Amino acid sequence: MANSQSSGVFAGRKALIIGGSRGIGAAVVRRLAREGASVSFTYAGSEAAAKALAAETGAEALRSDAADRAAVIEVVRARGALDILVYNAGLFIGGDPLATEADAVDRMIDVNLRSAYHAAVEAGRRMNEGGRIIMIGSVNGDRMPFAGGASYALTKSGLQGMARGLARDFGARGITVNVVQPGPTDTDMNPADGPMKDMMHSFLAIKRHATPDEVAGMVAYLAGPEAGVITGAMHTIDGGFGA
Numbered sequence: 330m331a332n333s334q335s336s337g338v339f340a341g342r343k344a345l346i347i348g349g350s351r352g353i354g355a356a357v358v359r360r361l362a363r364e365g366a367s368v369s370f371t372y373a374g375s376e377a378a379a380k381a382l383a384a385e386t387g388a389e390a391l392r393s394d395a396a397d398r399a400a401v402i403e404v405v406r407a408r409g410a411l412d413i414l415v416y417n418a419g420l421f422i423g424g425d426p427l428a429t430e431a432d433a434v435d436r437m438i439d440v441n442l443r444s445a446y447h448a449a450v451e452a453g454r455r456m457n458e459g460g461r462i463i464m465i466g467s468v469n470g471d472r473m474p475f476a477g478g479a480s481y482a483l484t485k486s487g488l489q490g491m492a493r494g495l496a497r498d499f500g501a502r503g504i505t506v507n508v509v510q511p512g513p514t515d516t517d518m519n520p521a522d523g524p525m526k527d528m529m530h531s532f533l534a535i536k537r538h539a540t541p542d543e544v545a546g547m548v549a550y551l552a553g554p555e556a557g558v559i560t561g562a563m564h565t566i567d568g569g570f571g572a
């Protein structure tokens with residue numbers, strides 16, 4: 330069931346996180362629920378993690394594959410007038426583009442980019458005045474300093490243009506549209522002790538992975554009352570990856 334807390338900065342706010350069972354998405358679920366929002370989140374494969382997170386936070390877990398455009402639109406529509414949409418679902422398919430399955434690349438584009446657009450538009454149809462749309466992009470939307478990341482980078486830079494355009498489309502209703510761009514963040518996708526650690530850290534000024542909670546803090550700021558004129562913008566939290 331949805332969270333029933335009545336105090337906190339997000340009290341009375343309805344939030345939906347697309348892709349919230351693990352990692353950064355789960356940290357966002359925890360943060361918004363802790364600060365009083367009524368939170369629903371979707372998941373695709375991680376049912377046990379989703380159920381545990383729902384039990385921990387009081388958030389509602391909804392199984393829905395973000396690669397399925399119709400399913401994403403329906404899950405957004407069914408939540409009614411949202412105050413906060415966070416599109417976090419994402420996967421990384423890397424490697425030599427000449428040897429990568431086209432279907433795998435297309436699925437990543439569907440999850441990371443295509444459904445982000447349709448979720449944001451569907452949310453915008455009935456979002457409350459002053460609503461917040463936040464997409465989790467990546468520093469790789471700005472910079473791709475190693476080989477094998479072209480298709481991932483294209484999904485993340487695609488979010489940038491989308492946010493700029495939708496900020497114009499929804500601005501008259503006070504709805505903001507922003508992209509949070511993490512650098513290396515300690516999750517299943519990119520473990521702090523994983524094989525890519527030394528290569529990743531070589532690009533950083535602060536030589537450690539971010540925690541999911543640090544990224545969720547930036548999301549909470551953008552979702553909160555002080556961020557009402559921040560829109561159409563990219564917000565990088567990357568340990569200096571792009572410095």
Ligand SMILES: NC(=O)c1ccc[n+]([C@@H]2O[C@H](COP(=O)([O-])OP(=O)(O)OC[C@H]3O[C@@H](n4cnc5c(N)ncnc54)[C@H](OP(=O)(O)O)[C@@H]3O)[C@@H](O)[C@H]2O)c1
Pocket residue numbers: 347348349350351352353354355371372373374375376379393394395396417418419420421440465466467468510511512513514515516517518519
């Ligand atoms: N970790 C990093 O270093 C890093 C850096 C920059 C940007 N990012 C971005 O941050 C976001 C979250 O990444 P993460 O590191 O937290 O990854 P993660 O630990 O692999 O978690 C990914 C989350 O997305 C959900 N998801 C994936 N495919 C989905 C689908 N088809 N339908 C619904 N949900 C789906 C997963 O749910 P299920 O397991 O239930 O399918 C899971 O909750 C992604 O957009 C990623 O590109 C991450």
